[in-house]
């Protein structure tokens with residue numbers, strides 16, 4: 001008790017504050033999302049995400065070099081295909097945009113872990129994450145397409161696949177398909193607790209993955225639920241997920257904390273497009289110090305339980321960590 005105990009003793013000097021800091025960010029925590037668009041010739045700014053771009057295949061080089069030079073270990077790829085249809089055929093085409101992008105990145109570097117977002121919404125003409133009949137998104141027929149896509153991405157050289165469609169049985173189906181096709185060592189990062197969040201809207205503009213009808217609440221989770229997140233994670237782990245993800249991050253730190261505590265497995269957090277754009281907008285208005293807020297929010301996501309963080313600020317954070 002006071003006056004014997006004085007919490008401020010450890011706060012008075014910068015060096016001591018550093019010594020007792022419980023959570024530290026490291027560049028190895030970061031995963032950077034990249035959008036690759038088959039329909040463009042020059043890199044194109046994403047309006048709702050200032051500072052982010054869609055890249056054409058032929059203009060990826062500088063971006064990849066910058067990421068590697070900053071020491072960022074991993075990227076996650078999202079593709080915008082030329083052709084969309086009812087069976088997402090461009091998703092599992094061996095010369096699809098993601099398959100080609102993996103090759104293009106591998107030509108530049110062996111130094112990046114390439115994760116592929118494994119979902120169908122960008123490749124479906126209706127924009128939903130599965131096969132649609134009437135206005136329903138069908139679960140079981142979707143598993144087949146996801147499995148084919150996983151194998152195709154693995155064959156193209158992906159180092160990890162990240163299924164994000166929130167279909168039941170998806171992780172197990174993908175694990176089986178990969179194992180049957182000589183990819184038993186390829187890890188799965190499952191978007192296990194993915195909420196039907198309104199923070200994704202800038203992404204849908206970025207990845208051209210908005211839906212033509214309804215919404216995603218028949219497959220993504222209700223944001224009021226946390227026990228359900230634990231069940232989702234438990235099932236994905238049983239089906240063979242190696243890393244489980246909580247998404248979004250900032251409004252979901254309790255979920256992140258629970259998942260890490262309950263299972264103790266590697267956990268990823270996705271700080272999504274809306275989180276990025278809110279910080280950007282406030283900073284562009286001069287209302288907050290962008291770098292300081294980015295550092296704080298990302299560190300706090302780690303404190304809550306994330307071992308790795310998917311963030312559009314990865315390059316900025318890497319730069320900050322470099323310059324101290």
Ligand code: PBG
Pocket residue numbers: 117119120121122164199200201202203204209216271272273274
């Ligand atoms: C689906 C997918 C989405 C995001 C990542 N993968 C969008 C959605 O579920 O509608 C959102 C990412 C973000 O908002 O940054 N393929």
